Amino acid sequence: MPEGDTIHKLATFLSGALVGQRLDSARLQGRAIAALAQDRILGISSKGKHLFIDLEGGASLRVHLGMYGSWHRYPVGQAWQKPKRRATLVLSASGQDYVCFNAKEVEILETRGFKKRDQTDRLGPDLSRDAPTPESLLHRARTLLTPETELVDLLLDQRIASGIGNVYKSEILFLERCEPRTRFGAISDETFGALYRTAERLLLNNLGGGPRVTRTADDGRGILWVYGRAGKPCFRCGTSLLRERLGQHARSTYWCPTCQ
Known part of the structure; x- marks a missing residue:
């Protein structure tokens, strides 16, 4: 993808x-x-x-x-x-x-x-190239989106920052322990900044060759935290992971109901 x-x-x-x-x-x-x-x-x-x-x-x-x-x-x-x-x-x-x-x-x-x-x-800064500040991204989000926008839609909105796709969306929300349906207006500025710093880190870490990796533990259990793992145990807590089509475009989202 x-x-x-x-x-x-x-x-x-x-x-x-x-x-x-x-x-x-x-x-x-x-x-x-x-x-x-x-x-x-x-x-x-x-x-x-x-x-x-x-x-x-x-x-x-x-x-x-x-x-x-x-x-x-x-x-x-x-x-x-x-x-x-x-x-x-x-x-x-x-x-x-x-x-x-x-x-x-x-x-x-x-x-x-x-x-x-x-x-x-009309595209937001490219997270793999432009190194935008969280403050500039937050300004774009507050200008373009309503507080009721769910985080699954926020992260996929290329007008805020470009480069995040469906795989990264699920992985970022898991790593930052955010429930996917949380409203943009309900999160703190610090949480917003953390979401996009994690997104930038993951994109930059995957500019080399090989498959996309978000989990680097060398234990043979997988290279992604949640994406594509519905029904399997969470690597953090063991809870079965969920998958549901969420957001404006009903894209598949994977998450842990305990950790997030």
């Missing part, structure tokens, strides 16, 4: 492979994007869950993988591991196909245009 750390790592990898390269072709939903052919890639960056690919002709591709999207690289002509019908975006350069499968959104923007500025400006 791609979250901010995944997109950060992806931007780093694609930058090393593609920046400075000239596209041989570009295809969106199977159709050639003639306007991008032969353009040189000037930069690749991420903000939260969004990837931006800037081209010398003035266009910028915005890619949001959603829950199921992924990028693959293949030598041109090699068979792909997924069906071509699932290829949302294909960039070909220097004998390689860079294939984005099952993306939630791909949009062509003007690199210096209003729409791209609006797209990036």
Whole structure:
């Protein structure tokens, strides 16, 4: 499940492979994007869950993988591991196909245009890059949200801070001992700051290779505290963990009814 750390790592990898390269072709939903052919890639960056690919002709591709999207690289002509019908975006350069499968959104923007500025400006600071202060995030939250907003929705709101996804949401709430349905207006400034400091720490700790890890105990019992562990015992207290679809978008949330 791609979250901010995944997109950060992806931007780093694609930058090393593609920046400075000239596209041989570009295809969106199977159709050639003639306007991008032969353009040189000037930069690749991420903000939260969004990837931006800037081209010398003035266009910028915005890619949001959603829950199921992924990028693959293949030598041109090699068979792909997924069906071509699932290829949302294909960039070909220097004998390689860079294939984005099952993306939630791909949009062509003007690199210096209003729409791209609006797209990036309305996102909160990227916790894996920007090191925002808790005070600045609290100001954004109080400006944009009502006190009745549940914590499950607060943490997933990319306008406050970008990069937190559904896995981190559950892990952060567990580590800070917050009941998921607690209202934003009911927590202290200190608890708010602790939630986002933990989020930043987890994202930064997972910018290397390998699977996403929030639990580092070398006991063979798992690398996540609660996510995906419904019905299993809590690592802290032994209580069976719960799973329920909570919040505005009814996303799966895992938590310990005793510790939280």
